[in-house]
Amino acid sequence: MKILIIGSGGREYALGWKLALSEKPTKLYFAPGNGGTPYFGENVPIKANEIKALARFAEEKKIDLTIVGPEEPLVLGIVDTFKKRNLAIFGPDRFCATLEGSKIFAKTFMDRHHIPTAAHWIFEDSEKEKLISFLKNSSFPIVLKADGLAAGKGVIIPQNLDEALDAVKLYFDKKSFGTAGDKIVVEEFMEGEEATVFVLTDGIQYRVFPVAQDHKRIGDGDTGKNTGGMGAYAPAPVCTPEIMKIVDETIIKPTLTGLRGENHPYTGILYIGLMITASGPKVVEYNVRFGDPECQVEMMLLESDLLAAIEEVVSGKLVSDLKFRAGFASVVVAAANGYPDQFEKGKEITFGSKDNPDKRIFHAGTKLAGGKVISDGGRVLGSVGFGETLEKSLERAYQHIKTVSFDGMVYRKDIGKKGIEALERITK
DSSP states (O other), X not given: OEEEEEEOSHHHHHHHHHHHTOSSXXXXXXXXXXXXXXXXXXXXXXXXXXXHHHHHHHHHTTOSEEEEOSHHHHHTTHHHHHHHTTOOEESOOHHHHHHHHOHHHHHHHHHHTTOOBOOEEEEEGGGHHHHHHHHHTOOSSEEEEESSOOTTOOEEOOSSHHHHHHHHIIIIISOTTGGGGSEEEEEEOOXXXXXXXXXXESSSSEEEOOOBEEOOEEETTTEEEEOSOSEEEESOTTSOHHHHHHHIIIIIHHHHHHHHHTTOOOOEEEEEEEEEETTEEEEEEEESSOOTTHHHHHHHHBOSOHHHHHHHHHTTOOOSOOOBOSSEEEEEEEEOTTTTSSOOOOOBOEEXXXXXXXXXXXXXXXXXXXXXXXXXXXXXXXXXXXXXXXXXXXXXXXXXXXXXXXXXXXOOSOTTHHHHHHHHHHHO
């Protein structure tokens, strides 16, 4: 079976690794892939946003199934394009993908379907003075979000008015986020703990992965700038079975029912970013694909055949349950010096001990050059550990990351700390 995986990060490497373990014989292609994906298949020099070129490749190679990793091609409508050409593809259509492509679209959708989220207000760049006046009468902290795609970096949380006014300049004057920041959403700051729910769905039936918790800030103790994610673990104890019942009834079901009612049933993976507040779980954001690095821990936990599950979704008949390893998985991300701002590339990476079923290195921002693996992105590698306890999974992830090195490598030392503290509270 010929499968095309679109993307080049740790998520795509993790999907390729899991698909290569399928019971069904597969030939994997990655467009464009990274320095590790050739272990499982063939890299193709087509960018993830080159929709027409990807469709031509799928037709020429007689690809049986395309799996979309990142958000940009989904927001650009790759699923609609492929389906018009009768090409099987895993992911939501362009309408549904706008849940991630536009924060304003997502907020108005949640308003229509009474899905709990933060109070919010919308401003365009032509309303700069109105926004400044609003901020002068606001309490802090407050949350500002670019409406469009900004590679996970379009969110600013000012702690006071001066920081808020500086943020307005970044969005509207300096255009730091390009056209993605021409409109912004201002939200109340929600107190609580974040968690991520991944829903696999054919539009009607759905299955839920173990709840994950990401670490967005670059520095220990959740300090410094937002990144695409410096580490994650699952299952996250912050989402108890009681909370998940509420999430199911007030968020997952209304979201899927709402999209079906608007004649766009959601197929693929739906990412629901949650804030567990004192008044219950609320939606922080939707993504329309697996998160990265969370996908890496989810694939480490998944026992079911990923390909079989995806095929059921694509056929519109999700009937099988998903099975997961009993225990925890954690990932620690090794980033390049300077990330998430201007970062260094081209550093040779050396690898020490070999992978095993309980600890693996997942490639992300890497490429092959002259027979060597070198750094080629901000988030370079993920070290994933599995264990019967969260502490054991973290111990293995940290042990394994110390066997890898490249010049300027940085990583957080406190991944999973909140989870360990939560488990300690639960057991007291």
